[in-house]
Amino acid sequence: MVRESGALGERTRRILATLVREHIDTGGPVASRALVRRGGFRLSSATIRHVLAQLDEWGYVRQPHASAGRVPTDLGYRSYVDDLLTRPRLARSAAAADARLQDALTRLSESDTEGVMASVPHVLSQASHAVAFALVPDCGSAAFHRIEFVPLGAGRVLVVVVTRTSQVTHKVIDLDPDLSPAELEQASNALNAEFSGMPLADVRRTILERLSEERLRYDRIMARALRLVQSSLERVGETQTLFVEGASSLVSEVAAPYSGITLSALSTLVTMIEEKHRLVRLLTEYIDGPGLTVVIGSEHQDPTLRQFSLVASTYADGDQTGTIGLIGPLRMQYVRAIPLVDHVAHAVSRILACGARPPRATDS
16 A cells, blocks of 8 residues: 555654665665664654554565665655755755855856856766766757858858857858858848847748748849858757766666666666767656656656666756756765755856857867
8 A cells, every 4th residue: 555645644754754864874774773863753663663664564665674674665765855845945055055066166157158068967976976967958949149151261161150148050161262251241241130039940941941932043142141051050950969977976886785776777877878869868758847857766767767866957048948967876865966956957047147158169
């Protein structure tokens, strides 16, 4: 019989939360005497054992063997995490007090836009000792800011497209030497006036429509300019970028007793990280709205991930939304991981909203 977490009494919830914390800290089964010693309940061991027996019956804890204490089940972890999520302000302030984390976030603010997102997993992984990721949406939904045509000589031109959040798409394209630098500038000015503020995916679609129009036959300069832009944006909106770091941090968990992570499960996760597109697809399915998402063990849609927990949060840069987060064992330090992910997501949103330095366009 499973009892809903919300139906547990206050005393029972406190005992369960203490058991989960003790198991996370020690990695082993938790006996009733440890709860008496650590919980401050002013209850006898017999009373604690009775509560544990009820929690076992309801599916929140289990006993690995007859003479052992209890360890939390996925349902027990879920109850514990749900309690933590009711204290977001306290949790976020705990992360904000971490001086090393603040130093790392300050350094992020000095990076270019792409550098910020590439560095976020390093910051998270170093602070949590778990697998950290940053899922950056394709720039198709980003708002167009400006385009520049840079003549490179020998019939080549560098096409640079900049979004309002300083994301840069650039491509070197061969060009017949029949457009002068002045004509290229004239074309870029016209395109900037027409497309400024429009999502890049819409820009690409509009350009395709314009290229089919009869009147472009009589506007040689604009027709050539539109083809340059079309070529530079031909793959915009088709991919998302995933930055990942920290897979090696889970190796020690395989050998840890009661970690629940097998070598096979770790190998599968590493493969997903290497392939990336599978992990991107899963993360995209999990995130259906802004804010925090916590997925624990059996809650994963993919059975191969049911030995892991995921803590993720969305960030926004003004035009689009991405995701950052952690993947770790069921015995994750949720009291640390949840505020950490939440705080870094808010910090990244602020950094991107303020405008990290735009990366310098280079030959591709």
